[in-house]
Amino acid sequence: IRLNQIGFYPDQRKIAVILNHEDIEDFLIWDTDKKDIAFEGKLEKQIKKTRSGHISRIADFSQFRKAGNYVLILDGVGKSYPFEIESHINQNLGMASIKAFYYQRASVELDKAYAGIWARSMGHPDDQVMIHPSAASETRKAEEMVSSPYGWYDAGDYNKYVVNSGITVGTLLSLFEDYPDYFQNLDLNIPESGNQIPDLLDEIRWNLDWMISMQDPGDGGVYHKLSTAKFEGMVEPHLAISQRYMIAKSTTATLDFAAVMAQASRIYKSYYPEESVSYLKAAEKAWGWAKANPNVLYNQNEMNKAFDPDIQTGAYGDFSANDERIWAASELFITTHNLIYWDELADADQSFKLPSWNQVSWLGFYSLLRHQDKITLLPLEWMAVLKINLLTAARSQIEAVAEQPFQSPIETNVKNFIWGSNAVAANQGILLLYAYKQNGERAFLEGAYDNLDYILGRNATGYSYVTGFGTKSPQHPHHRLAVSRPDLPPLPGFIVGGPNPGQQDGCNYSSSFADESYTDESCSYASNEIAINWNAPFAYLVNSLEAVNK
Ligand code: G3I
Ligand code: 9MR
Known part of the structure; x- marks a missing residue:
């Protein structure tokens, strides 16, 4: 059942x-x-x-x-x-999905008062990060040490990647922008709770404070990642002490950074006015670098031919920076109303693309739709195209739900079962919620519920894919914070990647069917890892359903 x-x-x-x-x-x-x-x-x-x-x-x-x-x-x-x-x-689940980010904090000890049994020592101060030769510039020489503390661990590993942080922060900031009232008094029991600023914004700031330090102060370009050369073992954070590096600037990282900082600038204006100003300056400077360097794509294999040491951690490599440019231009335009950003959007590809770390145009378009009434400069016809594309995409996702064995949008296309498929379900839910907001059609809201039901157990494996929630939930996620503490239950509130017929980790799966390609084993990074860019859309889905039902 x-x-x-x-x-x-x-x-x-x-x-x-x-x-x-x-x-x-x-x-x-x-x-x-x-x-x-x-x-x-x-x-x-x-x-x-x-x-x-x-x-x-x-x-x-x-x-x-x-x-x-x-x-x-x-x-x-x-x-x-x-x-x-x-x-x-969904209230407790919603809070846990955001609290999960607190558990991922780098460069700080987690106190029992906030982390309970998951209290732990500080890991990764990141105050001695070495400039990898791929990242050397006029201002920063190879092997120089720089400081880049804070931020969230990306996933089951301990590295910090700007591209993936970008979509994560953008999704969480949009959650706040869409439902600000809901978050005014939501208490997450984090160290900043009680400081008059919504806890969600304080949690996001932990990562913004890190991202800001990923920008080369000289030219405004943004490093692709801060990482060890190889993945660390499955040890506690304070024992994972290999040298960390700033690695290569990229156009995708720089534009994602520009988008996030532009959005943060307007959202934090009344809460942290000084930061708000510096976020916008950083965004504009990053935009300038990306203008001069429109196509510097991160290619780890090529880079390793030219520089030592070899880097083998997450690549987040991408074939195109066009969608990142759309996202950055959208957020900069909304925040500044400067028409130079509109120029980048006028001829942009407006077709719907479900957001993922390598496809972010609709993060920008969602924001433009959110602000449409406040920006009189936006051409009505161009906005109408966005709206129709949004509604058409949402409709096509729920079209075939009735025929699916588990009655959810994610099942309607086998291509949805990729690495991190549960985040596809969550991102479809976000699209459906935006469609519901556009025209109030109940079927869109039901479609979002259907994907949440799928995530929480109405699916082919019978797992509720969120740690600590549901009777049959993941016990052995690929998560260094969890694997290194086998004496504790897994940290709660994390959505695992989910079914992925690619099975790239070579673990033992009991089925090769797309929707059953999941194994609750810690070896399974291709189906059972956790990641911030999966938790963010999950947090969006759960918390917005709560907000809509308030
Ligand atoms: O782009 C192709 C597409 O054209 C093709 O149709 C499809 C068929 O499977 O594959 C697509 O490429 C996939 C790519 O993600 C983009 O979705 C690759 O097969 C797939 O292997 C790749 O997986 C990524 C994985 O890293 C390996 O690089 C995941 O999206 C990404 O979430 C994951 O991220 C890792 C970090 O590298 C390290 N930290 C943990 C994190 C989560 O596992
Ligand atoms: O732990 C790593 C995980 O975060 C990544 O998603 C995954 C794919 O890049 O790689 C994991 O690290 C494994 C490495 O790729 C191969 N040796 C074993 C590592 C830990 O299981």
Whole structure:
């Protein structure tokens, strides 16, 4: 019995998917507090097949709306994992999805008061980062030491990558910009809590303070990453002490940086006015570098032919900086209203592309749509094209949901099952929420719920893919902070990458079908790693659903 292992809002569609039972007709919802039958229903007659050939049927109990704690029972088969119906069902999950970033903080000790049993020593002060020869410039010579502390660890590894930080911070800043009221008093119990500034903004600032130091003060170009030469072992952060390097500037990193700093500048204006000014200066300087260097793409293999030491960590290499340029120009235009940025957008490709670390044009377009009423300079017809592209893309994602065995948008195209597929589900949810905001069409909101249900257990493996949430959740994520502390449960609030038929890690998978290519083993970096760019859209999805339901 596959269903969302956390639960449902009273008025949302509520279904469970029953696998491998053609014969059964009736199901019931059992109230585990009152110890009584709460609802009786019939399974839908229609039979679907999963990718691996299992028969699937739907138990729909949407009509049942009463708050409480339940299990679904199938005669002769058994009962589901427990779930709840509640008007703030995703609140704790939403907070945990943001608190996860606190656990990823570099260059600081985590105190028991905030981290509980996951308290730990400081790791990676990053005050002696060596300029890799690929990053040498007039202002900074190879092998010189620079300081670049703070920031979040990227993922299961301890490195800090500007490209991936870019989409992460952009997504979280947009979450704040879309629902500012929701975050005014949301207390995440982080060291900055209680300082009159929304906790979400303080958590993001931890990473902005690092990103700012990734800019070469001389020419404004931004280093692609701060990393060791090879991945560290699976050890605690304070024991991972190999030399870290500033590595190569890139156009993608520099434009992502410009976008994030421009967006941060307007959002932090009333909270941290001095930083707001320096963020905008940094963004404009980065834009200038990218103008002069429009196509410096990071290619790790080529770089390793020219410079020592070889760098083998995450590449975040990309074939094109056009989408990064669109994103940066959009955010700079919104913040400054300067028409030089509009010039970059007038002829831009407006077709819809689901955001991912190497495809960010729609981070900019979402922002333009968010600000459309405040920017009178925007041509109406051009904006109309954006709107129609948004709605068309959202509609195409929910078009075939009814035919899917687990009834979610991610299943409608097998190509969605890539490395980090769970973030595809989350990013589809974001698109659907923007579409819902545009025209209030309920089907878009339901589509976003469907992908959250998928993430939380209504899927082919039966896992709730978020650590610490749901009955069957990942116990062995590829996460150095977790693997190095086998005495503790995994740190909570992290979404794992999810099914990925590429299976690039060579671990043992029990299935090769796309939606079943997941293994809860710490060796599995291709299906069971955690990453900030996956947690950010997940946090967006969960928290915005809470905000919309407030
Ligand atoms: O671009 C091609 C596309 O044309 C093709 O259709 C598709 C078919 O699979 O592959 C696409 O390339 C994939 C690429 O991501 C872009 O999506 C590669 O196969 C895939 O191997 C690659 O995976 C990336 C992985 O690093 C390996 O480079 C993930 O997106 C990325 O999230 C992941 O990031 C790592 C960092 O390097 C290191 N830190 C941890 C982090 C998370 O695992
Ligand atoms: O831990 C690394 C993870 O963050 C990356 O996503 C992954 C792919 O680049 O690589 C992991 O590191 C492994 C390395 O690639 C191969 N040797 C084993 C490392 C740890 O499992």
